Amino acid sequence: MDDGDVAVEDAKHDFIREIVRDDVEAGRADPVVTRFPPEPNGYLHIGHAKSICLNFGIAQQFGGRCHLRFDDTNPVKEEQEYIDAIETDVRWLGFNWGENRFFASDNFEQLYDWAEHLISAGLAYVDDQTADEMRETRGTLTEPGTNSPYRDRTVDENLDLFRRMRAGEFPDGARVLRAKIDMASGNINLRDPVLYRILHATHPRTGDAWCIYPTYDFAHGQSDAIEGVTHSICTLEFEDHRPLYDWLIEKLPVPSRPRQYEFARLNLSYTVLSKRRLIQLVTDGHVRGWDDPRLPTLSGLRRRGFPPAAIRDFAGRIGVAKRDSVVDVAMLEHCVRELLNQEAPRRMAVLRPLKVVIENYPEGDTEHLPAVNNPNDESAGTREVPFSRELYVERDDFMEDPPRKFYRLSPGREVRLRYAYFVTCQEVVKDANGDVVELRCTYDPETRGGNAPDGRKVKATLHWVSAAHAQSAEIRLYDYLFSRPDPGADGDYLADLNAKSLEILEGCQLEPALADLPVGEAVQFERQGYFCLDPDSAPEKLIFNRTIALRDSWAKAKSKPT
Numbered sequence: 001m002d003d004g005d006v007a008v009e010d011a012k013h014d015f016i017r018e019i020v021r022d023d024v025e026a027g028r029a030d031p032v033v034t035r036f037p038p039e040p041n042g043y044l045h046i047g048h049a050k051s052i053c054l055n056f057g058i059a060q061q062f063g064g065r066c067h068l069r070f071d072d073t074n075p076v077k078e079e080q081e082y083i084d085a086i087e088t089d090v091r092w093l094g095f096n097w098g099e100n101r102f103f104a105s106d107n108f109e110q111l112y113d114w115a116e117h118l119i120s121a122g123l124a125y126v127d128d129q130t131a132d133e134m135r136e137t138r139g140t141l142t143e144p145g146t147n148s149p150y151r152d153r154t155v156d157e158n159l160d161l162f163r164r165m166r167a168g169e170f171p172d173g174a175r176v177l178r179a180k181i182d183m184a185s186g187n188i189n190l191r192d193p194v195l196y197r198i199l200h201a202t203h204p205r206t207g208d209a210w211c212i213y214p215t216y217d218f219a220h221g222q223s224d225a226i227e228g229v230t231h232s233i234c235t236l237e238f239e240d241h242r243p244l245y246d247w248l249i250e251k252l253p254v255p256s257r258p259r260q261y262e263f264a265r266l267n268l269s270y271t272v273l274s275k276r277r278l279i280q281l282v283t284d285g286h287v288r289g290w291d292d293p294r295l296p297t298l299s300g301l302r303r304r305g306f307p308p309a310a311i312r313d314f315a316g317r318i319g320v321a322k323r324d325s326v327v328d329v330a331m332l333e334h335c336v337r338e339l340l341n342q343e344a345p346r347r348m349a350v351l352r353p354l355k356v357v358i359e360n361y362p363e364g365d366t367e368h369l370p371a372v373n374n375p376n377d378e379s380a381g382t383r384e385v386p387f388s389r390e391l392y393v394e395r396d397d398f399m400e401d402p403p404r405k406f407y408r409l410s411p412g413r414e415v416r417l418r419y420a421y422f423v424t425c426q427e428v429v430k431d432a433n434g435d436v437v438e439l440r441c442t443y444d445p446e447t448r449g450g451n452a453p454d455g456r457k458v459k460a461t462l463h464w465v466s467a468a469h470a471q472s473a474e475i476r477l478y479d480y481l482f483s484r485p486d487p488g489a490d491g492d493y494l495a496d497l498n499a500k501s502l503e504i505l506e507g508c509q510l511e512p513a514l515a516d517l518p519v520g521e522a523v524q525f526e527r528q529g530y531f532c533l534d535p536d537s538a539p540e541k542l543i544f545n546r547t548i549a550l551r552d553s554w555a556k557a558k559s560k561p562t
Contacts (some may be wrong), residue, residue: 019231029231032058034065035066038079039073042274044086047265047296049312054315073216094310111214117161124178125152125177126178145188148178161175174328195245218248224409226254230258237265263320266318268332270329270481304478305522317331329530340530349463350393351394353392354436356392368385400428418461465510482497482498517532521533533545
């Protein structure tokens with residue numbers, strides 16, 4: 001592997017790694033070569049992250065290499081935008097393919113030659129049936145298919161037609177090349193599958209050089225063989241395709257013999273990972289693009305502030321299984337919180353500000369008080385936060401007529417302002433509608449730093465910002481995009497969209513240190529959650545995304561006795 005790869009824990013054990021280990025020990029894999037083979041027809045999501053971590057992780061663990069290969073066989077749906085985004089996401093996740101970047105389209109000439117090889121061997125034929133006719137004659141799970149009336153064409157006739165297909169003589173859908181295997185096979189994928197179809201479409205890389213394109217099933221395994229892949233690791237939906245994968249490898253003069261293995265794909269609660277559904281969410285405007293922080297795309301998670309190390313940790317914790325299951329999204333959130341709790345610096349931000357005037361504090365004075373950057377990391381040191389006569393506190397931290405066990409600000413009650421002083425609410429100022437607009441308080445100058453020399457205690461500590469020094473900001477609060485853990489279980493997943501998945505707060509007040517935060521860097525707003533600066537932010541208007549709230553339902557659930 002190349003310099004810059006993230007470390008992968010050598011102690012990982014799963015059934016695929018056991019297969020690889022056995023192959024290495026038996027001398028069947030020297031070196032181990034895996035690949036991550038996305039189709040460039042959409043953006044990567046958290047499910048792809050599991051596959052990326054597995055393929056790159058295995059290669060690193062066993063001293064091999066992992067290729068990034070784009071299976072770009074459908075020019076109708078593929079775009080350069082997706083290729084660029086995929087490369088960005090894999091790098092961001094922490095992996096490096098070095099010089100091993102490949103495209104299935106690099107192999108188009110070789111794949112074409114191998115298609116002619118199958119025709120010459122009597123193992124492929126050109127079929128003139130329409131897509132509907134092929135569907136009707138394919139059979140069912142309980143009934144065999146019916147041979148095409150064109151199945152017994154001569155080798156010479158098939159070669160002539162296939163070459164004319166390449167030359168562009170026929171319109172889209174007029175003919176296809178099919179493998180000649182067994183229309184009575186119990187595996188429908190072996191019932192003369194399509195290997196080539198006519199598509200008069202411009203390809204992102206080959207332009208208009210081709211008007212016939214190999215299917216995924218034909219290009220994938222042969223590209224593995226060309227690259228010397230030893231372990232072709234796929235998700236379970238490709239398990240029924242493995243006999244076709246092996247049949248093609250056996251029948252063609254490929255330079256190597258890769259083996260395919262399948263593992264369970266990731267399913268996440270409150271989330272859809274279907275590429276078709278994600279495309280619909282984007283194109284129909286249900287979200288603000290592929291990098292909308294409510295989406296499970298890696299670009300969306302990055303914009304939301306999820307650290308790549310937390311995603312790698314999540315992939316390691318869920319492991320590699322042989323059966324599909326649904327993972328609680330709270331487990332992913334727990335991995336994010338656990339890492340950010342250790343690494344994220346602390347700052348103060350008031351999201352719903354209520355003005356406080358400290359009447360006995362000298363007008364025009366400002367103090368700079370030391371504040372801890374991260375209580376879990378002494379090396380993070382401290383910063384200075386300005387304190388003045390006029391402050392903002394959180395509106396929810398005040399109640400004029402509080403219920404029992406409400407310990408925050410109320411008339412006559414004393415609380416601690418974090419890093420600062422004890423203050424007591426003396427007067428409540430209201431507007432013409434009777435709404436509270438300002439609190440008049442006094443402070444005890446002997447409690448600087450938040451401790452009383454006489455030993456008296458208070459039951460609440462509030463965060464705050466100095467009004468004269470505060471940075472105004474827009475804060476975007478995100479919730480689950482779907483309102484139920486199994487979107488679409490009743491048939492229409494769009495009906496399960498959460499109308500409250502995004503709340504935008506204007507006029508939030510932040511401590512001045514947040515003005516210089518780099519885009520994407522996570523911080524903890526004390527008592528609020530973890531946030532990061534959004535790319536839409538500008539010096540004249542700061543915009544922060546909430547990465548995740550402080551509450552950890554997964555950790556709480558784990559602690560319950562079973």
